[in-house]
Amino acid sequence: MTQDLTQRVLAGERRALARAITLVESARKDHRAQAADMLAHLRSSGRTAVRIGLSGTPGVGKSTFIETFGMMLLAKGLKVAVLAVDPSSTRSGGSILGDKTRMDRLARASGAFIRPSPSQTHLGGVARRTREAVTVCEAAGYDVVLVETVGVGQSETVVAEITDLFVLLLAPAGGDELQGVKRGIMETADLILVNKADGDLKPMATRTCADYAGALRLLRKRVQDPPGYPKALMVSALQDHGLDTAWHEMQALIDWRRTKGHFAARRQDQAQYWFLQEVRDGLLGHLTTPAAQHDLHRLSQQVAAGVLGPSEAATKMLMGLGVSGT
Amino acid sequence: MTQDLTQRVLAGERRALARAITLVESARKDHRAQAADMLAHLRSSGRTAVRIGLSGTPGVGKSTFIETFGMMLLAKGLKVAVLAVDPSSTRSGGSILGDKTRMDRLARASGAFIRPSPSQTHLGGVARRTREAVTVCEAAGYDVVLVETVGVGQSETVVAEITDLFVLLLAPAGGDELQGVKRGIMETADLILVNKADGDLKPMATRTCADYAGALRLLRKRVQDPPGYPKALMVSALQDHGLDTAWHEMQALIDWRRTKGHFAARRQDQAQYWFLQEVRDGLLGHLTTPAAQHDLHRLSQQVAAGVLGPSEAATKMLMGLGVSGT
Numbered sequence: 001m002t003q004d005l006t007q008r009v010l011a012g013e014r015r016a017l018a019r020a021i022t023l024v025e026s027a028r029k030d031h032r033a034q035a036a037d038m039l040a041h042l043r044s045s046g047r048t049a050v051r052i053g054l055s056g057t058p059g060v061g062k063s064t065f066i067e068t069f070g071m072m073l074l075a076k077g078l079k080v081a082v083l084a085v086d087p088s089s090t091r092s093g094g095s096i097l098g099d100k101t102r103m104d105r106l107a108r109a110s111g112a113f114i115r116p117s118p119s120q121t122h123l124g125g126v127a128r129r130t131r132e133a134v135t136v137c138e139a140a141g142y143d144v145v146l147v148e149t150v151g152v153g154q155s156e157t158v159v160a161e162i163t164d165l166f167v168l169l170l171a172p173a174g175g176d177e178l179q180g181v182k183r184g185i186m187e188t189a190d191l192i193l194v195n196k197a198d199g200d201l202k203p204m205a206t207r208t209c210a211d212y213a214g215a216l217r218l219l220r221k222r223v224q225d226p227p228g229y230p231k232a233l234m235v236s237a238l239q240d241h242g243l244d245t246a247w248h249e250m251q252a253l254i255d256w257r258r259t260k261g262h263f264a265a266r267r268q269d270q271a272q273y274w275f276l277q278e279v280r281d282g283l284l285g286h287l288t289t290p291a292a293q294h295d296l297h298r299l300s301q302q303v304a305a306g307v308l309g310p311s312e313a314a315t316k317m318l319m320g321l322g323v324s325g326t
Numbered sequence: 327m328t329q330d331l332t333q334r335v336l337a338g339e340r341r342a343l344a345r346a347i348t349l350v351e352s353a354r355k356d357h358r359a360q361a362a363d364m365l366a367h368l369r370s371s372g373r374t375a376v377r378i379g380l381s382g383t384p385g386v387g388k389s390t391f392i393e394t395f396g397m398m399l400l401a402k403g404l405k406v407a408v409l410a411v412d413p414s415s416t417r418s419g420g421s422i423l424g425d426k427t428r429m430d431r432l433a434r435a436s437g438a439f440i441r442p443s444p445s446q447t448h449l450g451g452v453a454r455r456t457r458e459a460v461t462v463c464e465a466a467g468y469d470v471v472l473v474e475t476v477g478v479g480q481s482e483t484v485v486a487e488i489t490d491l492f493v494l495l496l497a498p499a500g501g502d503e504l505q506g507v508k509r510g511i512m513e514t515a516d517l518i519l520v521n522k523a524d525g526d527l528k529p530m531a532t533r534t535c536a537d538y539a540g541a542l543r544l545l546r547k548r549v550q551d552p553p554g555y556p557k558a559l560m561v562s563a564l565q566d567h568g569l570d571t572a573w574h575e576m577q578a579l580i581d582w583r584r585t586k587g588h589f590a591a592r593r594q595d596q597a598q599y600w601f602l603q604e605v606r607d608g609l610l611g612h613l614t615t616p617a618a619q620h621d622l623h624r625l626s627q628q629v630a631a632g633v634l635g636p637s638e639a640a641t642k643m644l645m646g647l648g649v650s651g652t
Contacts, residue, residue: 036637039637132635268629272629274637275626280613303594303597304598309362309365311600312366314605314608317601
């Protein structure tokens, strides 16, 4: 059955793609085994897409950008998949992409595939599922996989560690708004796009773009960037201005990195990063069982009361888990 | 033998104190068991000191400050112990305190005890040993335990999580030097002391102190601070100016926190924090054995080569450790 699904994904069937992603999203043990089997086969197809991470807070026009940008790529003959990483989706009742009507042209296009974020609170789990969904989309023949996030908490880091290129989408803003963007995100960004550079907002967009271009120049030079990168550009998703230039810059950056070996090196680093993360999560997962949580709570109370020292209590806890300390 | 040592520590014998700290610093299994036994007895003495964390980069006059401040406390009839957290000591060939001649008056005083940082690269290990050394000093009847660090990497966080009061020692600096201090450290500080407020540096010290006082006011109000705290003050360790005021402020802050219950709550939180840290370190310690390191390396290579997916490799690794994932 998995073999059949694998074949249909490789043949580019959209329904099979959707089902395959549902499979990798499942936490059931038998599903995990089937997913691992399927992924090993899909990976051997050797197909790879350009993976673009896109981060932007609510209000910057992310849906409009994805729709216009996606339609432009389709017009160039490229197949586009859009995935979401949204750790808050269980609370907010659905990711941005949950409301596909906000990108109805793209959702209806035959060369596009849009997948909302799975309902999942644990960011580690979201990361693995999204990585595997990217692998499925690549094997299904998609040329560009967009992974978008609202940038809450650690989700930007996750997206940056999944993708080849990390794009930060911003809205025009006056004054000292620059400080609102965390320095870590600035350092991660491969391209900054100031959206809504149209109508009354255009002068402010120009200033915002100049501010960010200046801030980017102040950052430490990264080995994976050619001279003059990363750049800050203005776009208007609403009027479809500047998106072609943005895509051109993305391609230029990727081409340069491919030539210099940075593209492949980054993918290797990412794979190794996720391997280590999953091993660590697997070990720390021993603390998440109900029995372990109960013991942790009980011992922690004794530590707070001064009955046990922290080390003493930790030794007891580790013995209870059947794994002695080092 | 441990019982004898415990009794002598409780009797306040300095040589026993030194030996007891050597015991808690040892990584040998039998020593660890003896140390646990001793600590349980020492803890039941109920004696507690005021634990003061002190952080300052090289050049701010930390040794001079500790010497002058320590001598002042001795003059008030208080016993003072000084411990160091210096994760870099193995590389730099010894902590600041290694050179006791820089605080020779304090080192020779009978009411004082100075202990250099143990040679140890692993910060988790340093943290546990320092916490346990604090416990030993408290049981030995010391009234004030100063824990100092040069503030490299994570060591400031460790010191802040070990002490009741975290003091940041700074030197006068012109211009935009304020930005050199990490925001996290500013938020952790309970008191900022600008040292070297003497001679030609006094005007610059005044400006620096005003800058930090301003920066502290901009930070989010913490529940554990009375109105007007945390403060930034000027001191001159060289001329013994302002140290009495600094001690007065420390006492005022601690008295307020004791009255409001924050003092005890912080100690409880810290004990629970270290308990959880040690449990996590114990689990992750399974990755540090030579066999595990070998497997990690081998699988990581296969992940980089694309032979195995990150999740597949992680599953293999966890199975090899005898601990299945969750």
